[in-house]
Amino acid sequence: MHNREPVLSLLSSPLLWFTSLSLSPRRLMDSSPMAETDASAAPPSVSAPSSSSQKENLAPLTSRIAELKESKADLLGRIQGLKKDLQDWRSKLDTQVKTYREELTDLKKTLIVEVEQLKSEFQELRNTLQQQQDDVANSLNNLTMKETPEVDATDKEENK
Known part of the structure; x- marks a missing residue:
C-alpha cells in the first residue's frame, strides 16, 4: 500500500495543488483515499478554488516566470558577449606580445x-x-742618437 500522506498535504494547499507538475488534479483525485473505496463518491471535502481565483493566483507567477526567463536570456547574452570580448582581447594581447618579442629580438x-x-x-x-706611440718613440730615439754624436763632438772641442 502506498503512503498517502504527501497527496493529502498537497490537497490541503490550493496553490500547491494547482501548481504541482508531477501530480495533476485528476491524478490527485484518483489517488485519494476515497477513490479506493468508492469511485463515484464526491471529491474530498477540501474546497477547490474556483477557476477565476486560480487564474488570479497563477497570473503573477506566470508574469514573474516570463520576466525571469527574459532576464536569464539577457544575462546569458551578456555573458556570451563578455566571453567573446575577453577572447578577442586575449587574442589581440597575444598578437601584441608576439610582435613586441619579435621587435626586441631584432633590436x-x-x-x-x-x-x-x-x-x-x-x-x-x-x-x-x-703604432703611433711606437713611431714617436722610435723617432725620439733616432733624434736622440743623431744629436748625441754632435753633442759629444762639441763637448770634445770645448774641452780642448
Missing part, C-alpha cells in the same frame, strides 16, 4: 652587431695609437 641582434662593430673599431684605434 637585440642589431645591438649585438653594432657592439661588435664598435669593439672592432676600438681595437683598430688601439692598434693605430700603439
Whole structure:
C-alpha cells in the first residue's frame, strides 16, 4: 500500500495543488483515499478554488516566470558577449606580445652587431695609437742618437 500522506498535504494547499507538475488534479483525485473505496463518491471535502481565483493566483507567477526567463536570456547574452570580448582581447594581447618579442629580438641582434662593430673599431684605434706611440718613440730615439754624436763632438772641442 502506498503512503498517502504527501497527496493529502498537497490537497490541503490550493496553490500547491494547482501548481504541482508531477501530480495533476485528476491524478490527485484518483489517488485519494476515497477513490479506493468508492469511485463515484464526491471529491474530498477540501474546497477547490474556483477557476477565476486560480487564474488570479497563477497570473503573477506566470508574469514573474516570463520576466525571469527574459532576464536569464539577457544575462546569458551578456555573458556570451563578455566571453567573446575577453577572447578577442586575449587574442589581440597575444598578437601584441608576439610582435613586441619579435621587435626586441631584432633590436637585440642589431645591438649585438653594432657592439661588435664598435669593439672592432676600438681595437683598430688601439692598434693605430700603439703604432703611433711606437713611431714617436722610435723617432725620439733616432733624434736622440743623431744629436748625441754632435753633442759629444762639441763637448770634445770645448774641452780642448
